[in-house]
Amino acid sequence: MADAAGSTAAAPPAVAGGVTAPRGFQAGSVHCGIKAAASALDLTVLVCDAPASAAALFTTNLAQAAPVTVSRHHVERTGGAARAVVANSGCANACTGETGLLHARRMAEETAAALGCAPEQVLVASTGVIGVTLPIDRVVSGIRQAVGRLSHSGGAEAARAIMTTDPFPKEHAVRIDTARGSFTVGGMAKGSGMIEPNMATMLGFLTTDAQVPPALLRTALQTAARDTFNAITVDGECSTNDSLVALASGASGVSIDKDTYPALLEGLLAVSRELAVAIVRGGEGATKLIAVTVSGGQSVDDARRVARTIANSPLVKTAVHGADPNWGRIVAAAGRSGVVFDIGRMTVHVGGTLLFEHGLPHDEAAPRAAEHLQGRTVRIDVSLGAGGTASATIWTCDLSAEYVRINGEYRT
Secondary structure (H helix, E strand, C coil): CCCCCCCCCCCCCECCCHHHCCCCEEEEEECCCCCCCCCCCCEEEEEEEEEEEEEEEECCCCCCCHHHHHHHHHHHHHCCEEEEEEEEEEECCCCCHHHHHHHHHHHHHHHHHHHCCCHHHEEEEEEEECCCCCCHHHHHHHHHHHHHCCECCCHHHHHHHCCCCCCCCEEEEEEEEECCEEEEEEEEEECCCCECCCCCCCEEEEEECCECCHHHHHHHHHHHHHCCHHHECCCCCECCCCEEEEEECCCCCCECCCCCHHHHHHHHHHHHHHHHHHHHHCCCCCCCEEEEEEEEECCHHHHHHHHHHHHHCHHHHHHHHCCCCCHHHHHHHHHCCCCCCCHHHCEEEECCEEEEECCEECHHHHHHHHHHHCCCEEEEEEECCCCCCEEEEEEEECCCHHHHHHHHCCCC
């Protein structure tokens, strides 16, 4: 059985440094005045020492923020090449009209001017309150200061600079050993609410010092995101600003082709899984991480659909928050997922305790399951008994009164 992080394999060795752990990457972060607290970092510039291969995934929400529009255009125009990413927190620059687009382009232009590269080689990301105009003069000043603070050890501050309601920064890096040599994959992410991306996460940045062609990097990014960033949900909401960017510097000298592709994917999966699960554990008002695993499906899509329906159920999430082993809510959510299965062959386990089988409850086991639900990490395992072997895991968190408070006061 997989652990709470959904992995049954030994993880590659972790290394320090986060997004700047791979060779060839620097970051500089500052407080430029978007956030009210003077001690709160709110802008970061992530730079590759030389032009890097780039790939990106963006929100599927039709109400897309200005930085998403600009970054998508830049990746397409360069054919997958980038020198830097500039990101701010505290203001999403979403639903801000033509002014928002001008400001996103200005962020790219100012970063490019400071680095001596083309504006199209700079990607832009923003996160925060929707419908608020960026204080662009402060942002421009902040970009110039951030470039002056670039450091190969700047990953930790960069992870803090992209936070909004996140209770803690999220960063991770691993070393991958191959017959051709070793390379590193690093990353950082932010996300706490408005999380069900259907592409990536609210903001995520992955780096590697492997040498990867842009097309292959995009394939690896899509594959890694499918079972990590695309397998999480906090509240079932898809943001206007979701962006996931991968950059490859090539500084390790290890080239990626069809023979070494599995090693690259291993690294991206390891970092992405760590960041994605951290997003859920740090969900707004969350007290518990919940791993919902569905097996016995006719296809992976079927298993994933059932798992996501259970994970998004407010009734399931509140039951977990209250340590109530209410298997009926789990069965009901699975039944409305649209996936065909026989309830007489279905089983439900909570924390390894069987609560439902052959269409009947095992209520005598409820106290044991309730004890498991008291912990900070919860496992829900559902077998559909649909005659298939496909399985999928979706991670979510409990739904608490604190979530309502945070989002009820978000703009006020």
